[in-house]
Amino acid sequence: MKKWVAAAAAAVMMTTGVLSANADNLVLPEGQTLPLGSEVNVWKGSQSFVGGVVEDFLGKEDLPNVLEKNIRETGVFPESDETSPHELAQLTARVLKNSRLYQLRSDVNDTFYTGLVISLPVSGNDMAQMLKLASAARMPEGHTSSGSLTEEEREAGSDVAGVVFDKAMTEWSQFLTVGEHSSWEDGVSSSGVPYSKAHANLVINQSGLLLPVYVGGFILKGDNGATYNILIADQTSGDYFGEIVDNALQEIK
């Protein structure tokens, strides 16, 4: 599972696409617009040379086949399960095609701030399928099998993902320190768009190499699914952009 998570994360990191972004607004793939103010510029990943190459790659018809092969190799699902790898590959290809990468930039107060935003729109149907596939996936060692999940747990949809997250946090605690952080907060914008947001300051310590990062998440909920957004930056830039994004969420259109 770890490999699958890493592969998906790497693919997401490389993902760029077409997006209409104005200088001061972050326009998300589903059209929601976050007004970031006059001091922030938004650069879209699709403008880059590599972004074009990645976009071509994601547009290839055989992408689901490539993903399916990789998923089977990672052993996410039991060998007897013939359909789940195929469904997950189709689902992943769909989500990656719609995902976007942006860089936020701001040169104010004699300081240059930058941060990355990764945006993943997931439809209601895709989310339902994702939860179904998560239940079919192998459970990490030391936990009950997915087959023994209660109906309530299945409906909650937090079963496998939660267990994997807990396990990952236990493993990562050796080299990951969580500093100042918030819990998930729900809100509704002035135009009636419901959202959730949270952030954390993390320090990754790998063999003496320290990498402090700010990770912020905001989820915009719609009638047909949700858009999951991650803001990654150094902690100083994260503090700066985090506050701007918080304000923009209240004004999202």
Added chain:
Amino acid sequence: MKKWIAVPCLIWALGAGTAMAADVPAVPPSAAEAVEQDKEDARAIGPLDLNMADWYEQAGYLLTEDRLPDNTTFHSLMGTKSSGGLLAINKDGKTVTACVSILSPASDRTRMFMQGFFMPGDQMSIASSLEVMAFNRRLYRMEADANMMFLNTIKKFRTPETPIPYDLVTLSVNRIHPAAAMSLSPRIYDSDFRSIFVVDGFMIPVYSRLYLFKQGGEARLMILGSWDSDHELVKDTGDKIVKKLAQ
């Protein structure tokens, strides 16, 4: 991360480049004699070839706990024999890291020449002042030199099948603080500059700061590198450290 550490070193190497002066001034016995000796040395000054190779020797483990501010820790990447690694600075719930390296002159010639920056009476030799001017000139040329180097590299790899953009990697250097004495007694020289690497459209703002000071009877060069957004905190921390180290 190691590549990230190399960036400020590369920038410094580009900035330091070559400078002027030929004969190394001897260490004079007193301030008055030093001035006279310096005048004589100045007459004989010709081109000098100071570059990173002259500094490529790691100083010992100098960043001990007592020399660091309370909110700062040093994480060596090269064991306990070197001051090359990361500074972790904690402030207001945030953690900021900066690459740090302290170098010593790698040759007797450079070692002798550097004495001109720390003459008795806290004076600077004419040869050293010319070196500072040469360094600053290179600093202002760094952007053009680096971009020419990037362009030539891209040309080597660009093919019709892989039409890499000519501006795939560019450097913009701005807000240059030229080398100057930040402290007269003891003598400490500093310089910093803020640059932005643009790699395929992604902007990577970097802050680089250099100190030249004397410690343990030896000239030392301390290099700091960080994200631009952390430049104030890194500068403040670097200043505090160098004031404890300089003698």
